[in-house]
Amino acid sequence: MLAHELALAGVRTVVIERRPEIDARTVSGLIHERSVELLEQRGLMEQIRREDGEPLVWDRLHFASFWLDMSELAKTDHSVVLLQTRIQRLLSDRAAARGVHILRRHELVGLSQDEDGVTARVHSPLGEEEIRCGYLVGCDGEDSAVRELAGFAVTRSGPSWYGLLADVGSYAGPVGAGSFHEGGMFGQFGDASTMFRLMTIEIGVEAPPAEQPVTLEEVRASIERITGERPTVEEPLWLHRHGNVTILADEYRNGRVFLAGDAAHFQFHPAGHAVTIGLQDAVNLGWKLAAKLQGWAPAGLLDSYDAERRPYGRRACVYGRAQMALLDTADGPSALREVFGELLDHDVVNRHLVRAATDARYPMGQAEDLVGRRVPLVSLSTPGGEVPVAETLHAARGVLLDLSGGTEPPDVTGWKDRVDVVAAEPTPEIPASAVLVRPDGHIAWAGEAVGEGLHTALAAWFGEPAA
Ligand SMILES: Cc1cc2nc3c(=O)[nH]c(=O)nc-3n(C[C@H](O)[C@H](O)[C@H](O)COP(=O)(O)OP(=O)(O)OC[C@H]3O[C@@H](n4cnc5c(N)ncnc54)[C@H](O)[C@@H]3O)c2cc1C
Incomplete structure (x- = not known):
């Protein structure tokens, strides 16, 4: 996503990826509506709809194995079923088509930075090579080499449990999204038409050494220890151990090196928002x-x-971490779990949990409710016909939406090379005379289309006017 953003802005970009190809595992399957908006504003959802049809809406979300009540939020905050591999393929093709060099079978093994740039040391099939760049961003996941090599400090917690995730084709045994037992928790999702995803969490049981491959017998034994029932588990598709580690970089920037996605923040993932938060990082950083x-x-x-x-x-x-505490089967946490379950009877609690990490509102120095939030992707009535707001952001440039109905044509002369102007009829979803939208889709300023305020905001976000 970041490479695609940079390419849209005309920046020469190289992606270093150690895998030979996009991993076909269907690890992540859900993205939140905020991700869909990011893909929409770059014209990427059109291709998905054209080739795969409208993605399936998933109006359920689990938090610590509670199903959240999404009925209030179904229109604005649902997730859609979109496999991570599908998104990766789309982004990778689009980025490559825009000139990004994607070097697969290339592994970053060293880096150094100075005042002028960063030198990356890379193992490739042809041996070791150096790549010199102005900036380097570690989008290299949970065990980020960039984070380590550039010396980012992190705050880390866990692991305090031993867990397994298993995607299998054949399963018979205990069922249900989350059953709690003295020794731990067991969850079973999916069915024979797709695949079964089994999840175990055991407290006080030591995990086998990381280098020891996970076996079907390990999965069966864990489920049996937790539930007391011996399951049938066959046809392994993907078997994985998960401890409940949380890693947060103390800073996302170290000189000319940045972190984004799981490399910057890695957390227990059942709420299905990790991809969304990573994509939001990428879109926030790209234009900057x-x-x-x-x-x-x-x-x-x-x-x-x-x-x-x-x-x-x-x-x-x-x-x-809060989810991990709620999944703990010890006495105190299980009482907390009961109380928490009662709180979930309230819409406001459900809404808060669904939106807490995805509904980004950035401080922009203006009190108006709109400012700092994402611009609503509505359709605008312009002199040339209906124009979706998303379309105005396809080029990843700044956009001034002049919603004054043509009464106050704004003057953006000095910023024309960075900011487009779209004049449209006022619309109730964007209650302002004009809004300045950053390339990432966040409203940086709202106010009257003419006057000092607009020019101050343009200078604050888009720099000095051209002479
Ligand atoms: C079972 C499971 C289910 C999940 N389900 C969901 C879900 O439904 N919704 C959701 O939002 N999230 C989900 N997640 C989380 C989601 O998969 C991650 O948050 C996401 O993959 C993070 O993306 P990323 O690009 O930051 O890192 P990654 O996907 O980890 O990508 C990092 C890339 O960097 C490469 N790399 C690493 N080190 C180097 C190096 N030294 N040199 C070169 N390349 C390197 C790797 O090969 C990899 O391709 C799930 C995770 C799991 C485990």
């Missing part, structure tokens, strides 16, 4: 890096990445 490289970034723009995104990474980690 481009602005810096193209010489128009106002002071502090690059640092605003950490300021805006780390609170949501932290939130994801805190909510992950």
Whole structure:
């Protein structure tokens, strides 16, 4: 996603990926509506709909093995079933088509940075090589080499349990999304038409050494220890151990090196929001890096990445840890679980849990409710016909939506190379005379289309006007 963002802005970009190809495992299957919006605003959902049809809406979400009540939120906060491999393929093809060099079978093994750039040391099929770049972003997951090599400090907790995840083709045994027992918790999701996903959590049981491959017998034995029932488990598709580790980078930036996605924040994942938070990181950082490289970034723009995104990474980690506490079968946590279950009878609690880490509102110095939030992706009535807001963001440039109905044409002369103007009829979903939308889709300013306020906001987010 980040490479695609950078390519849209015309930045020369190289992706170093150690895998020979996109992993066909269907590890993650759900993305939140906020991710769909990000893909929509770059015109990427069109291709998915064209080729695969409308993705299935998933209006349930589990939090610590409680099903959240999504009925209130079904329109705005549902998830859709979109396999991670599908998104990766789409992004990878689109980024490559825009000139990104994707070097597979290339593993980052070293890096050093100086005032002018970063040198990455890479193992490739042809031997070791060096790649020199202006900036380097570690989107390299939970065990991020970039995080380690660049010396990022992290706050880490866990593991305190031993867990297994198993995707299998054939299963007979205990059922249900989450059953709690003295020794741990067991969950079973899916069915024979797709696949069975089995999940175990055992407290006080030591996990086998990490280098020992997970076997079907290990899965059967764990389920039996927890539930007392011996299951039949066959046709392994993917077997994985998961401890409840949480890792949050203390900073997302170290000089010319950045972290995004799981490399920046890794947390227990059953709420299905990890991909969304990672995509939000990428879209937040892409245009800022481009602005810096193209010489128009106002002071502090690059640092605003950490300021805006780390609170949501932290939130994801805190909510992950809270889920782990609720899944603990010890006496205190199980009482807490009962109380928590009662709180979930209230819509406001469900809403809060669903939105806590995904509904990003960044501090932009204006009190208006709109400012800092994502621009609603509604359809606008323009002199040339209906134009979806999402379409105005396809090029990943700034956009001034002039919703004054043509009474106050704004003057953005000095910023025309960075900001487009779209004039449209007022719309109740965006209650302002004009809004300035950043390339990531967040509203940076709202106010009157003419006057000092607009020019101050343009300078604050898009730098000095061109002469
Ligand atoms: C069972 C399971 C189910 C999940 N379900 C969901 C879900 O439904 N919804 C959701 O939102 N999230 C889900 N997640 C979480 C989601 O999969 C992750 O948050 C997501 O993959 C993180 O993406 P990423 O790009 O940050 O890192 P990764 O997907 O880990 O990608 C990192 C990439 O970096 C590469 N790499 C690593 N080190 C190097 C190196 N030194 N040199 C070169 N390349 C390197 C790796 O090969 C990999 O391709 C699930 C996770 C699991 C385990």
